Every structure is written in structure tokens, then in C-alpha cells.
Amino acid sequence: MAFLSYLISGISLGSIYAIIALGYTMVYGIAKMLNFAHGDVIMVGGYMAYMATTEFGWSPLPSTLFAMAVCTLLGVLIEQFAYKPLRRAPSLAVLITAIGVSYFLQNAALLLWSANPKSFTSVVPFGTLRLFDGRLIISGTAMFTIIICIVIIVGLSAIVHRTKVGKAMRAVSEDRDAAQLMGVSVNRTISTTFAIGSALAAIAGVLLSSAYPILMPTSGAMPGIKAFTAAVFGGIGSIPGAFLGGILLGIIEILGKAYISTQLSDAIVFAVLIIILLVKPTGLLGRKVLVKV
Amino acid sequence: MKKRAYMTLVVALMLCLALLASCTGTGTTPTTSGTAAKTDAPADTTKATETEKPEETDPPAESETETEAETTAAETTAPEETQGDLEAPIKIGGIGPLSGGAAVYGIAVANGAKIAVDEINALGGRQFELNFQDDEHDAEKSVNAYNVLKDWGMQVLVGTVTTTPGVAVSPEAFADRVFMLTPSASSPLVIEGKDNVFQMCFTDPNQGIASAQYISEKKLGEKVAIIYNNGDAYSSGIYEKFVSEADEADFEVVSTTTFTDETANDFSVQLTEAKNAGADLIFLPIYYQPASLILTQAKALDYAPAFFGVDGMDGILTVENFDTSLAEGVMLLTPFAADATDDLTVSFVEKYQKEYGEIPNQFAADAYDCVYAIYEALKDSEANAETSAEDLCTELIATFTSESFVFNGLTGDNMTWAASGEVAKSPKGMVIEDGAYVGMD
Numbered sequence: 001m002a003f004l005s006y007l008i009s010g011i012s013l014g015s016i017y018a019i020i021a022l023g024y025t026m027v028y029g030i031a032k033m034l035n036f037a038h039g040d041v042i043m044v045g046g047y048m049a050y051m052a053t054t055e056f057g058w059s060p061l062p063s064t065l066f067a068m069a070v071c072t073l074l075g076v077l078i079e080q081f082a083y084k085p086l087r088r089a090p091s092l093a094v095l096i097t098a099i100g101v102s103y104f105l106q107n108a109a110l111l112l113w114s115a116n117p118k119s120f121t122s123v124v125p126f127g128t129l130r131l132f133d134g135r136l137i138i139s140g141t142a143m144f145t146i147i148i149c150i151v152i153i154v155g156l157s158a159i160v161h162r163t164k165v166g167k168a169m170r171a172v173s174e175d176r177d178a179a180q181l182m183g184v185s186v187n188r189t190i191s192t193t194f195a196i197g198s199a200l201a202a203i204a205g206v207l208l209s210s211a212y213p214i215l216m217p218t219s220g221a222m223p224g225i226k227a228f229t230a231a232v233f234g235g236i237g238s239i240p241g242a243f244l245g246g247i248l249l250g251i252i253e254i255l256g257k258a259y260i261s262t263q264l265s266d267a268i269v270f271a272v273l274i275i276i277l278l279v280k281p282t283g284l285l286g287r288k289v290l291v292k293v
Numbered sequence: 294m295k296k297r298a299y300m301t302l303v304v305a306l307m308l309c310l311a312l313l314a315s316c317t318g319t320g321t322t323p324t325t326s327g328t329a330a331k332t333d334a335p336a337d338t339t340k341a342t343e344t345e346k347p348e349e350t351d352p353p354a355e356s357e358t359e360t361e362a363e364t365t366a367a368e369t370t371a372p373e374e375t376q377g378d379l380e381a382p383i384k385i386g387g388i389g390p391l392s393g394g395a396a397v398y399g400i401a402v403a404n405g406a407k408i409a410v411d412e413i414n415a416l417g418g419r420q421f422e423l424n425f426q427d428d429e430h431d432a433e434k435s436v437n438a439y440n441v442l443k444d445w446g447m448q449v450l451v452g453t454v455t456t457t458p459g460v461a462v463s464p465e466a467f468a469d470r471v472f473m474l475t476p477s478a479s480s481p482l483v484i485e486g487k488d489n490v491f492q493m494c495f496t497d498p499n500q501g502i503a504s505a506q507y508i509s510e511k512k513l514g515e516k517v518a519i520i521y522n523n524g525d526a527y528s529s530g531i532y533e534k535f536v537s538e539a540d541e542a543d544f545e546v547v548s549t550t551t552f553t554d555e556t557a558n559d560f561s562v563q564l565t566e567a568k569n570a571g572a573d574l575i576f577l578p579i580y581y582q583p584a585s586l587i588l589t590q591a592k593a594l595d596y597a598p599a600f601f602g603v604d605g606m607d608g609i610l611t612v613e614n615f616d617t618s619l620a621e622g623v624m625l626l627t628p629f630a631a632d633a634t635d636d637l638t639v640s641f642v643e644k645y646q647k648e649y650g651e652i653p654n655q656f657a658a659d660a661y662d663c664v665y666a667i668y669e670a671l672k673d674s675e676a677n678a679e680t681s682a683e684d685l686c687t688e689l690i691a692t693f694t695s696e697s698f699v700f701n702g703l704t705g706d707n708m709t710w711a712a713s714g715e716v717a718k719s720p721k722g723m724v725i726e727d728g729a730y731v732g733m734d
Contacts, residue, residue, distance in 0.1 A: 009561040054614055108394055117394070117582055119615035128593060139593040172366060173461055212558045213589055214582050214612070222555055257562040262550045275696060
């Protein structure tokens with residue numbers, strides 16, 4: 001029974017990693033850049049939802065939508081002002097820019113909301129589930145996170161494979177120049193990707209803050225790095241890979257903590273990552289070329 | 294193509310510069326003298342509620358750097374400082390986290406110290422000037438802050454607030470012979486082998502021992518679980534002593550689990566383990582942010598043991614929007630009780646509430662005591678603004694370690710200091726009831 005409850009915590013933590021990892025993986029797949037500011041967009045999403053619920057007194061759903069709207073706008077603005085001018089620049093310059101944006105967001109949050117931690121009120125609509133005479137307890141947050149994660153994966157796959165925008169995304173990801181020659185607007189496609197990625201970041205921010213309700217300007221940094229690991233783990237650029245990588249990372253982290261050592265949980269996670277990368281350098285579901293996103 | 298490459302370089306360069314600017318910006322924020330801080334602060338604090346306060350530490354970055362030229366000029370004349378008194382103020386430096394995760398402590402210390410300095414200056418006679426620097430709870434930034442203060446002409450150091458920076462700064466203070474009195478950096482590593490570094494708070498070992506004895510004496514729990522941060526000197530220091538003391542105590546340690554700053558999100562494993570081991574009390578020698586997550590997650594797991602914390606737990610009630618019912622019944626050992634009824638505490642709490650809109654925690658009280666201890670120690674001294682830090686250091690060491698020097702403050706009566714720098718005073722047990730600290734005895 002303990003194993004089952006650990007497994008559920010692992011999947012729930014992994015679902016959050018997966019949603020964040022989707023943002024990394026989409027942007028990487030299409031724009032070929034590592035958007036290190038993604039973790040901080042999550043933090044902004046958390047703060048926006050916090051503001052909406054406490055300052056404006058909105059209920060959870062509009063608050064989340066508000067956070068998504070703000071983050072979408074933020075993502076598009078970041079892309080427009082920080083990354084677009086560097087479209088043809090060496091990837092190192094873009095990477096440094098992304099780190100700069102990350103610092104900018106963290107320090108802006110520090111100015112706006114101060115360093116005092118804020119306690120986030122959970123948006124989860126249902127309570128704790130008790131099974132087998134209370135021997136197995138599943139928190140509402142865990143269930144909610146897992147459900148939302150599945151919905152997002154299904155929705156995103158549908159967008160990428162069934163819509164015209166998705167087709168454009170796949171085309172840009174495969175060959176940017178060829179796509180442009182065929183009449184795909186590369187810039188608009190990349191902006192759309194950032195918009196979707198940032199909206200996902202807002203949802204991840206709300207879920208993350210609901211599960212771990214301490215909100216600080218640095219809240220997004222660590223989950224961002226973990227999710228990046230998850231994206232690499234599953235094969236960066238691949239949507240199912242991000243999902244799988246996220247879930248596995250969460251499970252390994254929790255089970256490692258429970259059965260091996262609480263002290264070594266991170267070491268275990270990264271040891272597994274190294275082994276996977278030695279065996280499959282492109283990650284679990286990453287393919288050497290083609291079909292990204 | 295080439296033009297683009299240049300553009301890229303320029304943008305990258307600008308970002309780097311912006312980064313640097315933001316780093317140094319926070320580090321050197323209040324470089325300007327205390328006079329500037331003083332003229333700013335009251336305007337801010339009148340409307341400063343809990344939420345706005347930390348901004349006060351950041352926004353002046355711009356305004357102060359702009360006025361830097363004026364203030365350095367003003368410094369030489371120091372107009373409002375003198376207030377008819379002839380003596381130039383002694384320069385007290387302060388270091389602590391005004392931003393970042395541990396900001397609650399640093400801000401409390403800066404506020405508490407400021408109240409003490411203002412009180413002392415209002416008395417006439419000896420004057421103090423306080424310059425408080427941000428270190429973001431980071432060892433490297435703390436040393437930078439220390440160097441900034443040295444350049445400013447600091448004569449005495451009240452700091453650091455937290456342990457890790459303290460371990461880095463104290464050797465510098467030792468080498469430079471600057472008298473250092475830390476309000477709350479509680480590790481023995483801070484004072485070890487340094488004759489000029491003193492503590493106002495208990496050392497970590499003492500907290501561990503006192504906690505174990507307290508739990509045992511009051512029969513607060515029989516089966517104890519411990520969750521501590523093994524990446525943190527403060528937390529593991531307390532943990533080690535607690536465990537060694539627990540052997541002789543009236544309870545049994547049934548579960549010990551750890552976390553690090555990187556894994557301080559999910560505590561379901563640690564809590565499940567404690568629950569399965571049948572622990573009825575969880576000892577949390579950790580800071581309040583992870584502690585608040587532990588409280589939330591324990592509730593989600595339907596697990597309601599007693600929780601016992603140490604001074605790092607202080608601050609949990611200041612988390613914005615925190616559901617204080619979660620902290621109901623949480624016990625902690627701390628030397629300061631804001632609800633005490635002695636005149637000193639009442640007047641301090643009143644002043645603090647008026648200025649900063651919240652109830653002071655023990656860090657504010659520690660800082661207040663630090664400034665007053667230095668004031669008392671200098672009572673019969675000839676020292677003035679011209680005295681070198683080194684001479685002042687020798688003098689203060691002699692006074693603090695002399696048997697006749699007994700200090701009564703907010704955080705204890707009849708405090709004395711050993712030559713090692715350790716303070717002797719007794720802790721008070723507190724419990725959180727209806728969102729406020731209440732003395733247990």
C-alpha cells in the first residue's frame with residue numbers, strides 16, 4: 001500500500017514536470033533554442049493566479065485563465081523582443097539571452113512582489129480520496145494534476161497533428177528554410193509556439209503552486225531545471241518524450257527517496273539520466289533526425 | 294549577415310551588463326550612508342505594511358544611487374545626525390538577507406537594529422550610524438557586502454543574520470580585527486577560533502540539546518520523527534546534537550529523513566515514513582518555508598502529529614496568505630516572546646508594530662539586543678568615530694568577556710558571554726495558538 005501511495009505521488013510530481021517539459025520541448029523542437037526563462041514564466045503564472053484569487057477575489061477558473069492570458073502575452077513579448085532579433089545568431093548568444101531573460105523575470109518579480117514567500121490557495125476542486133479504510137490516501141491535488149496533464153497531452157497532440165498550425169509547426173521543425181519556401185510564416189509559427197508554451201507554463205505554475213503552496217520569485221527555477229532534465233530524458237523535441245520523461249523522473253525521484261535514501265534522491269535521478277543518455281544519446285523517444293514536435 | 298552578427302553581440306553584451314547591474318545593484322543598494330536611509334525610511338514606513346516593506350529595500354537602489362553624490366557630501370557634515378550633540382556617530386555595519394528566500398530574517402534584523410539605533414540616538418549622548426547591506430543569504434555576496442562596509446568605514450559589525458554567510462564573513466572580520474556580534478548566525482563554526490566574534494543567539498548544539506530536553510521533560514511525545522535539511526549547516530548541526538541527546542531522553546527517535554534545498558518541494562515520502570513508524574511528534578530543525586510545506590502536506594495525508602521547531606520556524610506566521618490554522622499547535626523554542634508583559638518587550642513590540650506593521654519575531658529582538666549590548670559595552674568607553682575598528686575591537690572583546698558585563702535584553706536576562714563568543718541565556722518554549730505565539734510555561 002505504501003508503494004502505491006509513493007507511486008501516485010511520483011506520478012503526480014512527474015505530471016507537473018511533464019507539463020513544464022512540454023514547454024521546453026516544443027520551443028526546442030521548433031525554434032531550436034533552449035528557453036531557460038521557461039521556469040520563470042511558470043513563477044509568473046503562479047503569481048498571476050495568486051493575485052487574481054487574493055487581490056481581485058476571483059474564483060480558481062478565471063484566475064487560471066487570467067494567468068494563462070498574461071503568460072501567453074509575456075511569452076510572445078519575450079520572443080518578440082529578446083529572441084526574434086537573434087533568429088540567425090549563433091545558438092550560444094540565444095542561450096545567454098535566455099538566461100538573461102530568466103534573471104530579468106526573477107528580479108522583476110522580486111521588485112513587484114518582494115521576497116516574502118506567499119502562500120498559495122489551492123485551486124483544486126476536489127478533496128482527498130481515502131481508499132482501503134484510509135490506508136491509501138490520494139490527495140486531490142495529485143489526482144487533479146494527473147488528469148490535467150493527460151488532457152494537455154491529448155490536446156497538444158491534437159493541435160500538432162490535426163490542425164493547420166500544427167502542420168506548420170511540424171514543417172518548421174523539420175526544415176525551417178524549406179518551410180519558408182513553401183509559404184509557411186516561420187516567425188508567426190514560432191510566436192504561436194511560444195504562446196502555447198507559455199500558456200502551458202501558466203497552468204504548470206498554478207498546479208505547482210497548488211501542490212507546493214509556497215510562492216517565491218525563485219519558485220520556478222528548480223522545477224524548471226528538473227523539467228529540462230525530463231525533456232532531455234525523454235528526448236528533447238518530442239512531445240510524448242517530454243510526457244514520458246517527466247512521469248519517469250517524478251517516479252524515480254519519489255521511489256528513490258522512499259526506498260534508497262532521502263539524501264541521494266537527486267543523485268539517483270541524474271545517475272539514471274546519465275545511463276539513459278549513454279545508451280540512447282537522443283533520449284528515450286528522441287529520434288536522430290526529423291519528426292520533432 | 295555581418296550586421297546581424299554585430300547586433301547579436303551588442304544585444305548579448307547589453308544583457309550581460311544588465312545582469313551585472315542587477316547583481317551589483319542589490320549588493321550595494323544601501324551603500325549610501327545611514328543618513329540617506331534615514332531620510333527615506335520614515336516616508337516609506339508610514340505606509341509600509343508587511344507586503345510593501347521589502348520593496349523599501351530595493352527601490353531605493355535607484356533613488357539612492359542618484360543621490361549618492363549629495364549624500365556623500367552630506368556625510369561629511371552629517372546635519373540631522375548631530376542634533377546638537379557634538380559626538381560623531383560610531384559606524385555600525387549590518388549584513389543579512391534583505392531579499393531572497395531568507396529575507397524575513399534579514400529584514401527583521403535590519404528593522405530591529407534600526408529601532409535600537411533610533412532609540413539610542415534620540416537619547417542624546419553616544420550616537421550610532423547603521424548601514425545595513427543585503428547578502429541574499431549567500432556566502433559570496435555576504436563577503437562582498439562586508440567589503441563594501443569596510444570601505445564605508447565600519448567600526449563594528451552586527452551580522453551576519455544567517456549561518457552560511459556567517460561562516461564566510463567571520464574569518465574576514467577576524468583577520469581585519471573588526472568586532473562582530475551576530476544576532477542569529479547560530480552555528481559554532483561562526484565563532485570557532487575567532488576571539489572577536491560573538492553571538493546573541495544560542496548555538497545550534499545548544500538548540501538541539503535544549504529541544505531534546507524540553508520534549509523529554511514536558512513529555513511532548515514518545516515516538517519522535519525528524520525531518521532535516523542535510524544540505525544546510527544550521528539544520529544538520531541541530532540534528533546531530535538532538536540525536537545524541539535523545540539517547541538519554543524519555544523518547545525514542547523512530548524515523549529520520551532528510552531533504553535538500555533542491556528537493557524541498559515534496560515531503561510525502563518523509564511524512565509517510567514518519568506516519569508508518571507511528572511518530573506522534575515531528576521535530577523540524579529547519580527554516581519555515583519547507584516547514585510550511587510539511588504542515589500543508591501532512592494535512593493532505595490526514596496525519597496530525599505534534600510539530601516541534603527551533604528558531605528557524607519563527608517567521609512561519611508572516612508568510613502571506615498562509616492558513617495559520619495549519620500551524621495551530623506548532624511548538625518552538627525561541628528566546629523571545631512577543632506577548633511577554635515586561636516593559637521592555639511591550640515598548641519594543643509597540644514601536645515595531647507602529648513602524649513596520651507586524652509583530653516582531655525573535656530575529657528583530659536579537660538585533661535590537663545586539664545594538665544595545667554594544668551600546669552598554671561602550672558606556673564608559675572613550676571610543677568615538679575616530680577610533681579605529683581594531684582598537685574598538687580589542688576594547689569590546691575585553692568588555693564582553695569581563696565578568697562584570699551582564700546584559701539584560703529582550704531575549705533574556707543576565708546574559709553573559711564566554712571567551713569563545715557563546716552566549717549564556719535560557720530558551721522559552723512557545724506554542725502557536727490562534728495565529729500567535731504564546732508562551733508555554
